[in-house]
Amino acid sequence: MRYILRRVGFFIVTLWAAMTVNFFLPRLMPGDPAIAMMARFHGRLSGQALQAMEAAFGVNTKASLLDQYVTYLGNSLTGNFGRSLTFFPEQVSTVVFGALPWTLCLVGVTTVIAFLLGTLIGMMGAWGRGGWFDSILPPVFIVLSAFPYFWIAMVAILVFSVTLGWLPLGFGYTNGSTAAFNWHFLGDVLKHAILPGITIVITSIGGWILTMRNNMIMTMAEDYVRMARAKGLSPARIMFDYAGRNAILPNLSGFGMSLGFVVSGAILVEYVFSYPGVGYMMLQAVLNEDYPLMQTLFLFITVAVLVAVLVVDGVTVLLDPRTRTGS
Amino acid sequence: MSVRVRLQPLRRLGGAILSSRKALAGACLLGLCVIMALVPGLIAPGDPNAEIYQPGLGPSWANLLGTTSYGQDIFAQFVWGARSSLVLAVVAGLISTILSALIGVTAGYLGGIADGFLSLMTDVFLVIPAFPLVVVIAAYSKNGGNAIIIAVLVITGWSFGARQLRAQVLSLRHREFLVAARLRGERSWRIVVSEILPNMTSLLVANFLGASVYAILTAAGLQFIGLGDINTDSWGTMLYWAQNNEALQAGSPLWAIAPGLGIATLGGAFALLNYAFDEISNPVLRPVRRKRVRSGS
Numbered sequence: 258m259r260y261i262l263r264r265v266g267f268f269i270v271t272l273w274a275a276m277t278v279n280f281f282l283p284r285l286m287p288g289d290p291a292i293a294m295m296a297r298f299h300g301r302l303s304g305q306a307l308q309a310m311e312a313a314f315g316v317n318t319k320a321s322l323l324d325q326y327v328t329y330l331g332n333s334l335t336g337n338f339g340r341s342l343t344f345f346p347e348q349v350s351t352v353v354f355g356a357l358p359w360t361l362c363l364v365g366v367t368t369v370i371a372f373l374l375g376t377l378i379g380m381m382g383a384w385g386r387g388g389w390f391d392s393i394l395p396p397v398f399i400v401l402s403a404f405p406y407f408w409i410a411m412v413a414i415l416v417f418s419v420t421l422g423w424l425p426l427g428f429g430y431t432n433g434s435t436a437a438f439n440w441h442f443l444g445d446v447l448k449h450a451i452l453p454g455i456t457i458v459i460t461s462i463g464g465w466i467l468t469m470r471n472n473m474i475m476t477m478a479e480d481y482v483r484m485a486r487a488k489g490l491s492p493a494r495i496m497f498d499y500a501g502r503n504a505i506l507p508n509l510s511g512f513g514m515s516l517g518f519v520v521s522g523a524i525l526v527e528y529v530f531s532y533p534g535v536g537y538m539m540l541q542a543v544l545n546e547d548y549p550l551m552q553t554l555f556l557f558i559t560v561a562v563l564v565a566v567l568v569v570d571g572v573t574v575l576l577d578p579r580t581r582t583g584s
Numbered sequence: 585m586s587v588r589v590r591l592q593p594l595r596r597l598g599g600a601i602l603s604s605r606k607a608l609a610g611a612c613l614l615g616l617c618v619i620m621a622l623v624p625g626l627i628a629p630g631d632p633n634a635e636i637y638q639p640g641l642g643p644s645w646a647n648l649l650g651t652t653s654y655g656q657d658i659f660a661q662f663v664w665g666a667r668s669s670l671v672l673a674v675v676a677g678l679i680s681t682i683l684s685a686l687i688g689v690t691a692g693y694l695g696g697i698a699d700g701f702l703s704l705m706t707d708v709f710l711v712i713p714a715f716p717l718v719v720v721i722a723a724y725s726k727n728g729g730n731a732i733i734i735a736v737l738v739i740t741g742w743s744f745g746a747r748q749l750r751a752q753v754l755s756l757r758h759r760e761f762l763v764a765a766r767l768r769g770e771r772s773w774r775i776v777v778s779e780i781l782p783n784m785t786s787l788l789v790a791n792f793l794g795a796s797v798y799a800i801l802t803a804a805g806l807q808f809i810g811l812g813d814i815n816t817d818s819w820g821t822m823l824y825w826a827q828n829n830e831a832l833q834a835g836s837p838l839w840a841i842a843p844g845l846g847i848a849t850l851g852g853a854f855a856l857l858n859y860a861f862d863e864i865s866n867p868v869l870r871p872v873r874r875k876r877v878r879s880g881s
Contacts, residue, residue, distance in 0.1 A: 271708045278717070282724050396606065399859055403797055403851030405804050408823065408844030415832045415841075471862070521715030525805050529827075539716065540809055543723045551723060555716045562713050 264570045268563050275559040279552045280329050284322075338553040341542075349553045352538065357557060360534030363450055364516070364523045367457040371519075372512055374458070375465025380501050382466065383473035384492075395466045402463025407525035410456040414529065417452060425449050453523075453530045461519050468511060472504035479503075506577050512569050517562045604863070610856030617850050620666035632660035632817055642836075649838045652825070661822055662842045668818035669850060672730060672803045676737040677796030683738060684745030684791060685784075689776060691746070692753030703750065709743035718802060722811040729813045733806060737799045745791040752787050756780060786861055793858040797851050804847045819843035 332338070338349040378398070382391040401409075417424045425448060476482060477500050485499045524536030531537060535554050542551035602608065620627060637651040644650070649658035691702035718736050725732045756762060765775050781788070806812050807820025810828075814821055822843035826832075831839040 267704075267707065270704065271711055274708045275712055278712075279720075282720060396856075396859065399855055400852045403801070403855035404848040405801055405808075405844060405851070407805060407808060408840075408847065411823075411827070411832060411840055411844065415837055419833055467859070467862075517711060517713035520713050524715055524719070525808065528809060539719060543719060543809070543811065548723075551720060555720050558713050558716045563711065566711060 260574060261571065264567060268567050271563055272560065275556060276330060276333055279333075279556060280326055283548065333556065338549055341547055341550045344550075349549050352550060353535070353553055353557050356533060356535045356538040356554075357561070359532065360520070360523060360527070360536060361561065363453060363527075363532065363534060364457070364519050367454045367523075368461070368512075368516055368519050370454075371458045371461045372465055372508075372515075375462040376469045376505060376508060378462070379466040379469025379471075380473050380496065380504070383470045383477065383504075384496050384500075386474065391470075395463075395470055398459075398463040398466050400463075402460055404460060405525075406456065406460045406522035407529050409460055410453065410526045410529040413452050413456050424452050449530075449532075453526050453532050456526055457519065457523055460522060461515075464515065464518075465508065469504060469508055472507055473500055476500045476504040506573070509569060509573050509576070516565045520558055520562060604860040606856045607860030610853045610858075610860065613849050613853035614857070617666050617670055617846075617853065620663050621670040622667075624664045624667060628657070628660040628663040630657075630660065632656065632664040643838065649842050650836055652829070652831075652836065652839050654825075658836075658839050658842055661817065662819075662846060664817045665819040665822055665843060665846060666850075668730070668816050669800060669803070669820065669847065672734065672737075672818070673796040673800045673850065673854070676734045676741065676799035676803070677792050679734065679738045680741040680795040680799070681745060681788060681792040683742040684795070685749055685781070685788060687742065688746035688749030689753050689780065692750040692757065693772070693776060693780070699750075702746075706743045706746045706750070709740070710747065714740040715802065715805065718806060719809075719811065722806055726811075730816070733803055733812055736806075737802055740802070741795050741798050745795060748791065749784065749787065752784055753780060756783060790858055790861040793854045793861065797854045797858070800847060800851045800854070819846045 336350050338353075341347050341349045341352045344352050375398075378394050382395045385391055479500075482495060482500050485495045490499075520536075523534070524539060526532070527534045527536035528540050535558055539551055539554045539558075541547070542554065624632075633656055635654045635656055637647060637657060639651060639654060642650045647657050647659065649662065651657055652661070687702055687706065691699045691706070718740050721736050721739070722732065762775065762779055765779050770779075803812070803818075804820035804823065807814075807816075807818060808823045808827065810824050812818070812820060812824075814824060820843070823840060826836075826840035826843070829839075831837060
C-alpha cells in the first residue's frame with residue numbers, strides 16, 4: 258500500500274514537473290515566440306480563450322509571474338488549453354482527443370507485441386546460450402535498435418508501398434472513406450497500421466531482448482533453478498515457471514517507462530506515414546508555430562506515459578510480493 | 585604507482601575490444617566513420633553542396649550514389665555528413681556521461697536527503713518522454729544550431745546513466761577498500777575521484793556509448809523534421825532534404841538511404857561496442873568459456 262501511495266506521489270510530482278516545463282520554456286527562451294503568436298491570434302480570439310493563451314504565455318498580462326503560473330496550472334488542470342492555430346476554431350483539447358486514440362492503439366499494440374516477442378527471444382537466447390539462436394537473433398535486433406526508427410519506416414515505404422505496391426503509402430485510413438465501426442473500415446485502418454506497426458516493433462524489440470537475456474542469465478545461476486533441475490523437472494517448466502518468471506520482474510517495471518521511448522519513436526514514424534496520431538499532430542503544430550497545440554500534446558503524451566507507468570506499478574505489486582512488504 | 589593503477593582499466597578495455605568479435609566489428613565500423621569525419625576532402629574532394637551535376641541521376645562512376653534533385657553529388661554529401669553527426673554524438677555523449685556521473689555518484693555517495701532529491705529528479709527526467717520534450721525545446725529555440733541541439737540532447741539524455749551509476753556506487757559503498765579509505769581519513773572528493781571512479785570505468789564507458797547512440801538517433805530525428813540547422817552538412821539534414829523532395833517516390837532513393845545507413849552504421853557501431861562492454865562490466869554475461877562447461881553447469 259505504501260508503495261502504491263509513493264508511486265501516486267511520484268505521478269503527481271512528474272506531472273507537475275512537465276507542466277512547469279511547459280510554463281517556463283517559452284519564457285526562458287531568447288526571442289519571443291509567444292508575442293509573435295499572440296499577434297497572429299489577435300482579433301480572432303475573444304474572452305476566455307484569449308485569457309487562457311495569455312496565461313499560458315505571459316503576454317499582455319500585468320499579473321506577476323507567480324499569478325500567471327497559478328492561473329496556468331489551474332487552466333491546464335481544468336482542461337482549458339485555448340484554441341489551436343492550425344485547426345483554428347477548434348479547441349486544442351478537441352484536436353488532441355481526436356489524435357490520441359490513433360497513437361494509443363498503434364503504440365499500445367506494438368509495445369505489447371514487442372515486449373512479448375522480445376522477452377521470449379531474450380529468454381530463449383539465454384536458455385540456449387551460445388547456440389545458433391542466441392548468436393544470431395539478439396545481436397541482429399540490438400543492431401537494428403540502433404537504426405533510426407523513421408529511416409526504417411522510409412525504407413519500408415520504399416519497398417512495400419512504392420516498389421511492391423502491397424500496402425498504402427500513409428495516413429490512418431483511405432482518404433474519403435467514412436469513419437464507422439464496420440468491418441470494412443476497421444480492415445482499412447488495420448491495413449494502414451501494418452507498416453508503421455511493424456517498423457516500431459522491429460526497432461524497439463532489441464532493448465527487451467537485451468535486458469531479458471541479461472536477467473535470465475542471472476536468474477539461471479540462482480540456487481532455486483539448480484534445485485529445479487536437480488528435481489528433474491522438464492526444461493520448459495524450468496525455463497518458464499522458475500527462471501523466466503523471476504527474470505521478467507525487473508523487465509516489467511521497465512515496461513511502463515519504455516513506453517516513453519516507444520512514443521518518442523512513434524512520433525517520427527507517424528510523421529513519415531502521415532499517420533493521424535499525436536506525433537503527426539505535434540510536428541504539424543511545430544511547423545505552423547501552433548504552440549498551444551504543441552504544449553498540450555506534450556502534456557498529454559506525458560500523462561499517457563505516466564498512467565501506463567502507474568498501471569505497470571500496480572501489476573508489479575500483484576506479481577512481486579517483495580514490493581508489497583516494501584523492502 | 586597511481587599512474588599504473590589508472591592505466592590498468594584502460595588497458596583492460598583495449599584487450600577486451602580485441603578479444604570480442606562484436607567489439608571488434610563495432611570498432612571497425614566506428615573507425616570507418618572516424619576516417620570519413622577526419623578527412624572527407626581526401627575521399628570526396630570539392631564542395632559537397634555545389635549544384636554542378638544534372639539533377640536526379642542514378643549511380644555511376646562519376647556520381648557513385650547518384651545526384652540529388654538539386655544536382656549535388658550524394659556520395660560527397662554522405663562523406664561530408666559524417667563529421668557533424670560524429671561530433672554531435674561524441675560531444676553530447678561525453679557531456680551527458682559527465683552529468684550522469686556527477687548526479688548519480690553524488691546521490692549514491694551522499695545518501696540521505698540529497699540522494700532523495702537527486703533520485704527523484706532523475707526518475708522524473710527518466711519518465712518524461714524525451715523526444716516530445718526535445719521537440720518542444722527545439723521548437724521554442726529555433727535556429728539555435730548545434731549548441732542548442734547538444735544542450736537538448738544532454739538535458740533529456742543524462743537520467744538513465746545517472747540511475748545506473750548511482751546503483752553502482754551504492755553497491756561499491758560498503759566494500760572494504762572504501763571503508764578503509766574512509767577510516768584513513770581521506771576526503772570525500774578524493775575517495776570519489778581516486779577510489780570510486782576508477783572502479784566504474786567500464787560502466788562509464790558503457791554509459792558514454794549508450795548516451796552517444798541516443799544522441800545520434802535523437803539528433804538525426806530532430807534534423808530530419810527540420811528542427812536542426814538545415815544548412816549544416818549532416819546525415820540528419822540530408823534526410824530532411826531528401827524527405828522534403830520526396831526522394832523515395834521521385835526516383836532518387838539513395839539520397840535517403842545513404843544517410844540513414846550512415847546513421848545506422850554509427851549507431852550500430854556504438855551499440856555493438858556497448859553490447860561487448862556489457863559483458864565486460866558484468867562477468868556473468870560473458871560468453872561461456874571452456875572452464876564453465878567443464879564444471880558442468
